Amino acid sequence: MAPKAPLLNTLSLKGIEIAPSQVWGGIRIVPLLRRNVRGDLRLAKRDYDDDLTVVSLQGQPLAAGLKYTSYVPHGLVLSWDEEGQPVAAKGSQLGTDGQRFKAGPVSVRVLSRMAKREARNQLRFLPLHLAMEGFLSLFFSGPDIAWSEYSKQALSQGLSSRTEWSVSGQAIQGLADALRVFEIHEHQVGMLLFVSEALASAFITPTPEDYRLLHPSLLQDFYGELLYQYGLYGGTVPMQSQVDESKVETLADLRDAIATLRQDWAAFQGLMASDLLQRPVESKRIYTAGPFTLQRFITDLKLKSENHIGEAIVRNDGQLEYLKTYRLSAGQARRAYLLSQLAAQGWHLERTALSMGELLENFIYRLEKAGFGYLINNQVREQAQKARRRD
Amino acid sequence: MASTWTERQQQVEREDLVMFINACLSCTGQREFYDEAWGQKLSLDFLHDYILGNYRLLYARTLAAGINHFNQGQIILKLLATGKQTLPEHRQEEGTLIASTLNALPPQRAWKVLEQIRKRRINNRRARAIARDYIAQRHQRLDFDAVKYRSKVSGIATHNHLKLPGEVGSFLFRDWPQQFETELFEKFRKAYYSQDAIYALPFTVAEGLAAKHQIPRDRFLARIEAQMTQAEKVRMQQSTECDRNSKLTVDLKHTPITKLALYCLSLPIKDRQARHTELTQALQQSAQAALHRAPLRLGKVAAVLDCSYSSSGSNEKRRRPLGVALAIHYLLQAASNQYQAFWTLPISDPLLVQPRGQTDLATPLLDALATHPDVVVILSDGWENDPPNGAAEVLRVFRRRLDPSVSILHCNPVFNADDFSVRNLSSAVPTVGLRDAEDLPTVLGFAQFADGKSSLGDLEQYLKVRVQQFLSKFDPNHGS
Numbered sequence: 045m046a047p048k049a050p051l052l053n054t055l056s057l058k059g060i061e062i063a064p065s066q067v068w069g070g071i072r073i074v075p076l077l078r079r080n081v082r083g084d085l086r087l088a089k090r091d092y093d094d095d096l097t098v099v100s101l102q103g104q105p106l107a108a109g110l111k112y113t114s115y116v117p118h119g120l121v122l123s124w125d126e127e128g129q130p131v132a133a134k135g136s137q138l139g140t141d142g143q144r145f146k147a148g149p150v151s152v153r154v155l156s157r158m159a160k161r162e163a164r165n166q167l168r169f170l171p172l173h174l175a176m177e178g179f180l181s182l183f184f185s186g187p188d189i190a191w192s193e194y195s196k197q198a199l200s201q202g203l204s205s206r207t208e209w210s211v212s213g214q215a216i217q218g219l220a221d222a223l224r225v226f227e228i229h230e231h232q233v234g235m236l237l238f239v240s241e242a243l244a245s246a247f248i249t250p251t252p253e254d255y256r257l258l259h260p261s262l263l264q265d266f267y268g269e270l271l272y273q274y275g276l277y278g279g280t281v282p283m284q285s286q287v288d289e290s291k292v293e294t295l296a297d298l299r300d301a302i303a304t305l306r307q308d309w310a311a312f313q314g315l316m317a318s319d320l321l322q323r324p325v326e327s328k329r330i331y332t333a334g335p336f337t338l339q340r341f342i343t344d345l346k347l348k349s350e351n352h353i354g355e356a357i358v359r360n361d362g363q364l365e366y367l368k369t370y371r372l373s374a375g376q377a378r379r380a381y382l383l384s385q386l387a388a389q390g391w392h393l394e395r396t397a398l399s400m401g402e403l404l405e406n407f408i409y410r411l412e413k414a415g416f417g418y419l420i421n422n423q424v425r426e427q428a429q430k431a432r433r434r435d
Numbered sequence: 436m437a438s439t440w441t442e443r444q445q446q447v448e449r450e451d452l453v454m455f456i457n458a459c460l461s462c463t464g465q466r467e468f469y470d471e472a473w474g475q476k477l478s479l480d481f482l483h484d485y486i487l488g489n490y491r492l493l494y495a496r497t498l499a500a501g502i503n504h505f506n507q508g509q510i511i512l513k514l515l516a517t518g519k520q521t522l523p524e525h526r527q528e529e530g531t532l533i534a535s536t537l538n539a540l541p542p543q544r545a546w547k548v549l550e551q552i553r554k555r556r557i558n559n560r561r562a563r564a565i566a567r568d569y570i571a572q573r574h575q576r577l578d579f580d581a582v583k584y585r586s587k588v589s590g591i592a593t594h595n596h597l598k599l600p601g602e603v604g605s606f607l608f609r610d611w612p613q614q615f616e617t618e619l620f621e622k623f624r625k626a627y628y629s630q631d632a633i634y635a636l637p638f639t640v641a642e643g644l645a646a647k648h649q650i651p652r653d654r655f656l657a658r659i660e661a662q663m664t665q666a667e668k669v670r671m672q673q674s675t676e677c678d679r680n681s682k683l684t685v686d687l688k689h690t691p692i693t694k695l696a697l698y699c700l701s702l703p704i705k706d707r708q709a710r711h712t713e714l715t716q717a718l719q720q721s722a723q724a725a726l727h728r729a730p731l732r733l734g735k736v737a738a739v740l741d742c743s744y745s746s747s748g749s750n751e752k753r754r755r756p757l758g759v760a761l762a763i764h765y766l767l768q769a770a771s772n773q774y775q776a777f778w779t780l781p782i783s784d785p786l787l788v789q790p791r792g793q794t795d796l797a798t799p800l801l802d803a804l805a806t807h808p809d810v811v812v813i814l815s816d817g818w819e820n821d822p823p824n825g826a827a828e829v830l831r832v833f834r835r836r837l838d839p840s841v842s843i844l845h846c847n848p849v850f851n852a853d854d855f856s857v858r859n860l861s862s863a864v865p866t867v868g869l870r871d872a873e874d875l876p877t878v879l880g881f882a883q884f885a886d887g888k889s890s891l892g893d894l895e896q897y898l899k900v901r902v903q904q905f906l907s908k909f910d911p912n913h914g915s
Contacts, residue, residue: 064822227744227793287828
């Protein structure tokens with residue numbers, strides 16, 4: 045049995061090259077290339093044509109229990125070989141997935157689990173939703189000590205039920221055209237997507253063939269609402285690269301100069317994505333498939349910079365085989381940050397406010413603004429409100 | 436100061452004209468890979484109006500510059516619509532140019548232009564005379580045209596109050612006798628009533644009647660093959676409705692090279708491999724034929740050809756940029772003493788080329804320059820992205836530092852609607868529009884004006900000479 049793949053601490057593009065970007069409108073797409081493709085791991089898309097999907101996270105699909113509900117346009121099917129032999133990508137070859145129900149004009153699909161093994165070497169999972177579900181269930185159970193400041197609902201049900209919303213790629217202006225006119229490289233396995241020069245998403249697949257098929261699916265993915273705004277108002281910064289002609293004496297010099305130009309592009313674009321690529325991440329193992337591990341992660345939360353969540357498949361030598369990230373919008377990051385601060389202080393409100401260098405009433409105000417007012421006892425909220433008015 | 440002012444004015448005028456001719460060489464108002472059809476039409480229409488308003492004489496003379504049929508039609512329409520603004524001394528030349536161009540256009544295009552006169556409500560003495568003369572000149576083939584372009588011919592006759600000769604009038608306006616004396620009209624009359632009679636008519640005419648008689652498509656296609664022209668067969672073979680197993684007998688040798696290249700690209704790779712010798716031979720022969728019509732002799736040539744994904748064109752112009760590249764490849768091979776091609780994605784066999792991958796022009800360009808050629812022809816839509824600006828830098832530095840003597844030409848099959856011109860790679864080399872590979876000799880002649888070295892006077896002289904050559908084809912006495 046091969047050793048398990050490690051959990052990610054940081055995302056590194058080991059074995060992956062960055063190629064010069066292609067720009068269309070406010071969208072910049074940076075191709076990621078992989079020269080050494082092994083072919084023992086394949087991804088394929090499985091389309092779901094339903095208006096709503098309910099994923100049961102515990103117990104039987106139709107029994108009561110924790111559910112994740114969203115619009116899910118497609119799932120990904122992973123096939124792998126433990127011996128390192130090339131495998132074929134199996135998309136929707138295996139019958140139906142889950143159960144479909146018609147409710148008037150709406151169709152609903154009920155699926156079992158975010159990641160579900162379907163055959164010996166085949167796993168179905170729901171891209172991005174896997175990461176989003178992880179994000180929603182952060183500190184899901186709520187306070188573990190029954191502090192009196194919390195409401196009855198918070199103590200009995202935790203944060204249930206959590207909702208977040210995001211926009212489809214279709215809504216981001218110019219993304220459809222940018223994906224259409226994008227010229228896929230021969231060895232391309234992934235891309236970094238920038239909207240108005242802000243990193244929106246990173247996407248990596250195991251093989252170039254998989255990427256070619258999954259490239260249009262990026263339009264169906266969901267993105268933070270911030271990127272929708274950026275798509276409307278933003279643009280790209282024109283970047284010009286020049287050769288220093290004084291150093292060119294022969295054609296060979298010119299060839300070297302162009303090679304340098306390429307490297308500069310790669311280095312600079314790596315820098316543009318440094319808020320994702322060099323950030324420490326906290327990851328959780330979801331499924332171990334032979335030498336590969338499916339895991340989801342969240343970057344350490346910083347309110348002043350980009351925050352990403354995502355999922356990855358890592359080979360046991362640490363190589364990134366699959367990656368898909370979602371950039372949290374400012375509100376989403378704020379909510380997660382506040383919860384993490386609370387959790388770190390054992391859900392004690394006063395201690396948390398103190399650790400953040402804030403007055404209790406202001407901290408409660410922040411919680412209310414972030415949409416967590418329902419967690420706190422009404423009496424405490426009124427007191428805080430009065431205190432704020434006094435100041 | 437005065438001289439610099441005139442110089443500047445002349446420079447602007449020259450640039451305007453070059454931009455316009457470039458647009459007329461490449462644009463057809465259809466959808467492109469990067470642009471919508473609407474944007475293309477809008478952009479081109481503005482350009483036409485701008486040139487017409489400012490340089491009317493030169494605008495008319497552009498008709499003779501070897502531009503594409505679509506733009507010839509547009510120029511004719513715009514000139515006819517604004518006839519009042521013609522200066523008296525130019526009236527004669529403009530009229531002759533319009534009439535000759537119309538006569539030289541393929542009939543379907545010419546009829547369409549005349550029909551547009553009606554649709555745009557252009558109604559003046561000259562426009563009516565042009566229509567009258569065209570119909571008089573078609574005299575030999577008018578019966579055929581009346582059958583094939585029924586609605587157009589009848590519309591034009593109505594709009595211009597023309598008396599049509601012979602039985603044409605009674606045929607078009609449904610004043611049908613018991614029997615026509617004209618054979619073709621009689622065939623049509625019979626086919627109008629009988630299913631079996633339609634197979635004696637030309638393909639496109641029969642197609643309409645087959646729909647009227649509700650004949651199943653496959654039965655119709657099987658019986659009509661004998662009536663199809665070569666171009667119709669090639670087109671039918673390309674379209675998906677033709678069964679891959681039932682091959683029409685297409686005479687590839689007489690197909691123009693760009694059309695032939697597009698036909699080859701429409702075949703699946705397997706078919707291209709299976710018919711390799713046949714297709715290659717046909718392409719070579721077609722290239723020879725094109726060179727026979729417009730001679731071109733070059734020394735040592737290197738071509739940089741763009742087969743990136745964007746060369747797949749659009750729904751309206753399927754694989755057009757790639758087709759032009761493939762045609763140029765065979766044309767240059769036939770026209771030069773020594774020839775080497777460098778594709779953006781290296782391929783062993785040009786016939787198997789596919790529109791794939793990024794646009795890396797810098798690498799093939801460097802390879803091409805390393806062979807010490809006399810002429811480098813770059814065929815690309817000008818959107819390079821690996822790295823962006825790479826080939827532009829190579830061209831700039833190569834021209835400045837290494838060798839200014841090699842002639843380098845960038846041909847662009849795509850009109851860029853945003854800046855009213857074909858997208859250039861670098862200001863160091865001239866960029867010209869190219870819609871059909873056959874136009875390469877014309878474009879090479881025009882390229883000297885595109886790089887900004889020659890003066891406005893030279894360009895005017897060039898156009899004047901082209902006009903004389905063009906008109907003397909129709910009237911040997913002209914100009915003497």
